[in-house]
Amino acid sequence: MSDKHDNHHIVPLSYYYFTLGGLLVLTAITVGVSYFNFGSMAANLAVAMAIASAKASLVLFFFMGLRWDSALNRGTMVATIAFLAVFFFFVGADLGYREEWESGTKYAEVKSAAAAASMAEIKEWERPSPDLVAKGKELYLGAGGCATCHGNAGKGDGIAGGALNPKPRNFEDNSSAWTNGTSVQSIYVTLTSGIKGTGMAGYQAMLSPKDRLALTHFIRTIIPDPQGNGKVDAQYASILKDKDSIGEEGGASSQSKGIPIDLAIDQMLKEKKK
Amino acid sequence: MDVEADIKKYGFPQWFKSKEHEFDSCKFGMWLFLVQELMLFGGLFVAFAMYNYLYPETFREAHHHLDKNLGALNTVFLLISSLTMVLGVAYTMRNQMGKAMLNLFLTFLLAGAFMVVKYFEYSHKIHEGLLPGALYSFAANPSTPENPQSLFFSLYFMMTGLHGIHVVGGMVCLLWIMYRIKIGKTTAERFGAVEFVGLYWHLVDLIWIFLFPIFYLVV
Numbered sequence: 001m002s003d004k005h006d007n008h009h010i011v012p013l014s015y016y017y018f019t020l021g022g023l024l025v026l027t028a029i030t031v032g033v034s035y036f037n038f039g040s041m042a043a044n045l046a047v048a049m050a051i052a053s054a055k056a057s058l059v060l061f062f063f064m065g066l067r068w069d070s071a072l073n074r075g076t077m078v079a080t081i082a083f084l085a086v087f088f089f090f091v092g093a094d095l096g097y098r099e100e101w102e103s104g105t106k107y108a109e110v111k112s113a114a115a116a117a118s119m120a121e122i123k124e125w126e127r128p129s130p131d132l133v134a135k136g137k138e139l140y141l142g143a144g145g146c147a148t149c150h151g152n153a154g155k156g157d158g159i160a161g162g163a164l165n166p167k168p169r170n171f172e173d174n175s176s177a178w179t180n181g182t183s184v185q186s187i188y189v190t191l192t193s194g195i196k197g198t199g200m201a202g203y204q205a206m207l208s209p210k211d212r213l214a215l216t217h218f219i220r221t222i223i224p225d226p227q228g229n230g231k232v233d234a235q236y237a238s239i240l241k242d243k244d245s246i247g248e249e250g251g252a253s254s255q256s257k258g259i260p261i262d263l264a265i266d267q268m269l270k271e272k273k274k
Numbered sequence: 275m276d277v278e279a280d281i282k283k284y285g286f287p288q289w290f291k292s293k294e295h296e297f298d299s300c301k302f303g304m305w306l307f308l309v310q311e312l313m314l315f316g317g318l319f320v321a322f323a324m325y326n327y328l329y330p331e332t333f334r335e336a337h338h339h340l341d342k343n344l345g346a347l348n349t350v351f352l353l354i355s356s357l358t359m360v361l362g363v364a365y366t367m368r369n370q371m372g373k374a375m376l377n378l379f380l381t382f383l384l385a386g387a388f389m390v391v392k393y394f395e396y397s398h399k400i401h402e403g404l405l406p407g408a409l410y411s412f413a414a415n416p417s418t419p420e421n422p423q424s425l426f427f428s429l430y431f432m433m434t435g436l437h438g439i440h441v442v443g444g445m446v447c448l449l450w451i452m453y454r455i456k457i458g459k460t461t462a463e464r465f466g467a468v469e470f471v472g473l474y475w476h477l478v479d480l481i482w483i484f485l486f487p488i489f490y491l492v493v
Contacts, residue, residue, distance in 0.1 A: 008297075008367060010364075010367060010368070011364065013361070013364060016357055016360050016361060016364070017357070019357075020353060020354065020356070020357040023353045023356075024350065024353060027346065027349050027350065027353065030487055030491065031342065031346050031491065034342070034487070034491040034492070041326075041330055041334075041492065044492050045488075045492050048487035048488070048491055048492050049484075049487070051487070052483050052484050052486075052487055055483045056480050056483055056484070059356065059476050059479060059480050059483070060476075060480070063356050063357075063359075063360050063472075063476045063479075064472075064473055064476045064477075069301075070298065072302060073301065073302060073305045076302075076305050076306065076309055077305070077309065079309075080309035080312055080313065083313065084312065084313070084316045087316060087317070087320055088320055088323065091320050091323070091324055092323070092327075095324060095327055095328070
């Protein structure tokens with residue numbers, strides 16, 4: 001129909017009429033399909049974009065003449081689509097892997113919550129209250145919580161603790177000296193930084209300061225005659241000074257998920273190596 | 275370097291090797307401009323995708339203020355205008371200038387119709403207070419940091435507004451092309467101008483093909 005050097009390829013007009021027909025049909029389809037829910041916004045969006053891409057292809061190939069045009073112009077368009085895909089991909093990957101908040105969570109909410117907690121609030125939480133103790137109990141007994149190693153009643157007889165050496169602390173046992181002590185500050189430091197050489201990990205990254213203090217108060221309800229003054233006031237003070245630990249929403253997850261399984265396994269493997 | 279003299283004498287400006295060389299170069303230049311426009315709108319589309327992902331409920335609520343039927347009507351206007359545009363180019367190439375002018379004029383009218391519908395859509399939103407950013411004043415659904423309604427409308431006005439400016443620009447180009455044909459500067463022998471304005475016009479249509487579903491249809 002056209003030889004290589006003829007740029008002025010005369011396209012039969014029927015191509016153009018059929019292209020418009022196709023475009024109008026696809027428009028009707030995309031409007032019609034928008035009344036159906038394919039399960040999620042992502043699915044609905046995918047369907048709409050697929051139809052839009054089909055329409056765009058018709059415009060590009062027939063109205064804009066890429067069907068009959070040089071490879072240079074076609075290649076320019078393909079390269080541009082590729083660059084747009086890169087743009088979308090990396091932004092999408094970033095958003096998708098942000099663990100600080102789930103989609104739908106409001107950024108402003110998270111930010112203001114982080115700014116809300118102050119030293120005054122933490123001083124508040126140092127005093128045991130029924131609410132804090134109840135919250136601590138909930139965390140202790142929750143999925144993947146402390147009970148897995150320390151037992152439901154805090155006797156150190158939890159299932160996951162069986163392989164650990166030294167065994168998990170029996171909170172009812174005051175006969176041997178506790179490594180850090182039994183004061184509020186002592187237990188908070190233990191929860192935050194763990195105890196070296198044992199299976200007790202530090203949970204600073206997993207639990208917010210308030211959650212750790214709630215657990216502290218609950219555990220102290222199990223300890224017979226817990227001491228008021230511990231050996232770790234200095235450590236406690238320095239932990240609280242650490243900016244990262246300040247704030248209601250601490251660490252990688254906005255909700256405490258308890259002790260991650262892989263962390264427990266890590267500890268058990270470390271113990272086995274000894 | 276007298277372009278007019280060159281064209282009269284040789285058929286094309288002499289800094290090109292041949293007429294084909296001139297046409298190919300100009301067409302490639304136009305394609306480069308078009309893909310740049312795509313990247314411009316592409317950035318805005320990424321912004322929309324990002325905020326839609328972060329605030330799905332907000333966007334779901336806000337999009338109900340848009341009239342699906344007006345959006346569909348505008349889509350049909352632009353699609354038909356793309357046909358009349360390419361027919362305008364085709365008839366120019368075939369040296370049927372009467373039909374060419376008619377189709378270019380129809381393209382112009384359809385673009386105008388698009389802008390009229392846009393005018394009604396925008397004035398309704400302005401009246402309701404559904405405006406970008408700090409201008410948002412729709413009392414029945416206030417914009418808060420947790421439910422940033424104004425964010426949706428910022429994106430709506432920015433993206434459809436920028437597109438609307440491109441439509442108006444295209445209308446000006448159409449007038450220019452019709453003038454060129456009338457005074458005999460654009461002919462069956464030298465029709466680059468109308469072909470390239472045509473390419474621009476199809477791009478404007480292409481962008482709307484994506485704007486329409488994301489704002490009016492997807493929930």
